[in-house]
Amino acid sequence: MRPPTRLARAAGVAFLAAVLSGCLSAYIGSAPDENTPTAPQSVQPGPTTAAPTGAAAVTVTIRDFLFQPANLTVRPGGTVTVVNADTVAHTLTAQDRTFDTAPIAPGASATFTAPTQRGAYAYQCTFHHFMRGILTVA
Template sequence: MRPPTRLARAGGALLLAAGLSGCLSAYIGPAPDENTPTAPPSAQPGPATAAPTGPAAVTVTIGNFQFQPANFTVRPGGTVTVVNTDAVEHTLTAQDRTFGTAPIAPGATATVTAPAQRGPYSYQCTFHHFMRGILTVA
């Protein structure tokens, strides 16, 4: 036979549980009546997908070893046209290499498609690393 202290502990736990039950009902309200029909919860709409805010196409000009504009916004999948007005080749290449142009000869034009994922993308010229900018997909 076990000592009575174990029964006292078990009884104390039951009293504690009963006490918590009473405390919780004060916060969540009384239990529903079995005979009262309950309505199903209303359907909550899912998160809305924001419409694109950036333009569908942007033109970036390279001149004097600078991107103009260096920072710009385009919608997901939008077109970026890059015009090289410098006397040397340049590229417009994402730092993580997710997008980019081939070398663009002086006087030539290239296009690149913006990523589908929204957010900022740092880019640079692979020949001249000091030439940098941020393409924001929105």
């Protein structure tokens, strides 16, 4: 049996790259378009007499390059604590820059105040753009 030709190897590598790319994008999602400004998705507030549905304070833990939980709900103006239980520095930064923890060293934590405007705010780590989540203010 003859070894594969250079063309056959190149075709095999291209196929494998395409398959892995599809698997990775399904796992981590696609990157946002850097040229498109992002704004919080507005949610119509309920009657002013309704009680807030989110917690007054929430905690997000960063471990294994993941926000845990990635999607969370907090009251307007609530407190969000971010604990970095990973081995490298991370941030939790709104895509529209509404909130930003600045770099959090391994083993450290940071706290910020959630926006007062109700809505869904996409966020990510500025160092590792595949780390994403949504902070819902409700």
